[in-house]
Amino acid sequence: MFSQSEENYIKTVYHLSIDFDGGISTNAIAKALETKASSVTDMVKKLSEKEVVIYKKYQGVTLTDFGKKVAASIIRKHRLWEVFLVDKLNFSWDEVHEVAEQLEHIKSPKLISELDAFLGYPKQDPHGDPIPDAEGNIHQINKKLLSLLSVGEEGVCVGVDDTSSEFLKFLDKQGIGLGNRIKIVEIEPFDGSFVIEVNEKVLTISNKIASNLYIQKR
Amino acid sequence: MFSQSEENYIKTVYHLSIDFDGGISTNAIAKALETKASSVTDMVKKLSEKEVVIYKKYQGVTLTDFGKKVAASIIRKHRLWEVFLVDKLNFSWDEVHEVAEQLEHIKSPKLISELDAFLGYPKQDPHGDPIPDAEGNIHQINKKLLSLLSVGEEGVCVGVDDTSSEFLKFLDKQGIGLGNRIKIVEIEPFDGSFVIEVNEKVLTISNKIASNLYIQKR
DNA sequence: TTTAATTTTTAGACAAGTCTAAAAATTAGT
DNA sequence: ACTAATTTTTAGACTTGTCTAAAAATTAAA
Ligand SMILES: [Mn+2]
Ligand SMILES: [Mn+2]
Ligand SMILES: [Mn+2]
Ligand SMILES: [Mn+2]
Numbered sequence: 001m002f003s004q005s006e007e008n009y010i011k012t013v014y015h016l017s018i019d020f021d022g023g024i025s026t027n028a029i030a031k032a033l034e035t036k037a038s039s040v041t042d043m044v045k046k047l048s049e050k051e052v053v054i055y056k057k058y059q060g061v062t063l064t065d066f067g068k069k070v071a072a073s074i075i076r077k078h079r080l081w082e083v084f085l086v087d088k089l090n091f092s093w094d095e096v097h098e099v100a101e102q103l104e105h106i107k108s109p110k111l112i113s114e115l116d117a118f119l120g121y122p123k124q125d126p127h128g129d130p131i132p133d134a135e136g137n138i139h140q141i142n143k144k145l146l147s148l149l150s151v152g153e154e155g156v157c158v159g160v161d162d163t164s165s166e167f168l169k170f171l172d173k174q175g176i177g178l179g180n181r182i183k184i185v186e187i188e189p190f191d192g193s194f195v196i197e198v199n200e201k202v203l204t205i206s207n208k209i210a211s212n213l214y215i216q217k218r
Numbered sequence: 219m220f221s222q223s224e225e226n227y228i229k230t231v232y233h234l235s236i237d238f239d240g241g242i243s244t245n246a247i248a249k250a251l252e253t254k255a256s257s258v259t260d261m262v263k264k265l266s267e268k269e270v271v272i273y274k275k276y277q278g279v280t281l282t283d284f285g286k287k288v289a290a291s292i293i294r295k296h297r298l299w300e301v302f303l304v305d306k307l308n309f310s311w312d313e314v315h316e317v318a319e320q321l322e323h324i325k326s327p328k329l330i331s332e333l334d335a336f337l338g339y340p341k342q343d344p345h346g347d348p349i350p351d352a353e354g355n356i357h358q359i360n361k362k363l364l365s366l367l368s369v370g371e372e373g374v375c376v377g378v379d380d381t382s383s384e385f386l387k388f389l390d391k392q393g394i395g396l397g398n399r400i401k402i403v404e405i406e407p408f409d410g411s412f413v414i415e416v417n418e419k420v421l422t423i424s425n426k427i428a429s430n431l432y433i434q435k436r
Numbered sequence: 437t438t439t440a441a442t443t444t445t446t447a448g449a450c451a452a453g454t455c456t457a458a459a460a461a462t463t464a465g466t
Numbered sequence: 467a468c469t470a471a472t473t474t475t476t477a478g479a480c481t482t483g484t485c486t487a488a489a490a491a492t493t494a495a496a
Contacts, residue, residue, distance in 0.1 A: 039453070041475055058473080058474060089329065108316075221483090254485060256485070256486080257483070257484055260483075275445070276443085
């Protein structure tokens, strides 16, 4: 149906569309895929032929409903494989992404439905991101960036925004992980850093760290 | 290191080398890969540059020691994935091959060593074929084609030569599977067909079937 | 051993995906 | 509103892997 390269473009447009509404620029796609804008223009024309995106010159691209379904199915595979790697093959959450980038392109409906069942129909991947269902529906859980909470508020860490290996390893080092209960002890007005309590310990994290942690209250 | 296409050529040369010694012809490779001999010539030149095969014009190709190691590692992945699909994901032995053809190209040493451990270090794949170890050594078990046995001989079915879906489904239908004890009751001289006893039942199979079943004696 | 058939290689073309450099369009600055 | 900076597209080229058609080499047949 779609080549590996086409799938990567579709997925990227989907991800970029989440925190920006309106057409996604060829430049933005190029930066995300570490390629050149001219290559993106070519590909985007092809995807528009295939009715995956809507594209008008100089206007950026948006996914069609069909395109969104395709994107969801690729992301579903990516996240199911990430769960497999962590739950069954002893990968840590900072090691799974690049392997999942390869595995997400394997074509076999049976493989994915059986994998889903084998994993016990997980709802989130190792980074707390929702796993689309077989129809492409994505159920976002209710969560807030830690950086938006006030002193005294508390909740459970349910996700990360940045999923880079560096950030995840940093969290491991600090002893912060999904499922941990976190309470805001103090917010430093000068640099916006947070003093939090997690796992019986009190520690200070920069505002940048706080803006990459998702908390679910109550 | 090697592209998907290069890996497919390497694997094919390896497989063709098993039942033929001497250089493998470009035509033979072309037929196996369902491509054209001219394409094979091009690829074989490239692989020879990369020291994977030895190639002299009109002489066919043979794998170097390095090439054999590469082939073994691809086959190792293919067969481990086949075990995974059957043992963990409810695939039947006739469904695994095409998915394994895709999975064998995933690049991640950790993935394969962990998968191997997760599966309990299997020695054979679902078709009875040996799984190369991490160093590329292949331990062939002692087996004989059923068609080479005589009346009265018996043993355990440990493998199949043809792994096509049609043949495997046929065996399922007849109730013949790996691990079954099979005894030669009679051999029909006219057409070489075999009357065998398997699972308390007596049945007749053609010589062609008998030449695709591997038996381990005692 | 000469000719005929077959196999293998070469030459040239094509599709997919990418790149660089230049042109065109848009956006920003004054 | 005009010019300058930036973004986006086009044009042309390159790589990988493939194909067809023709030439060359090998093998088989007479
Ligand atoms: Mn990921
Ligand atoms: Mn993830
Ligand atoms: Mn197979
Ligand atoms: Mn097999």
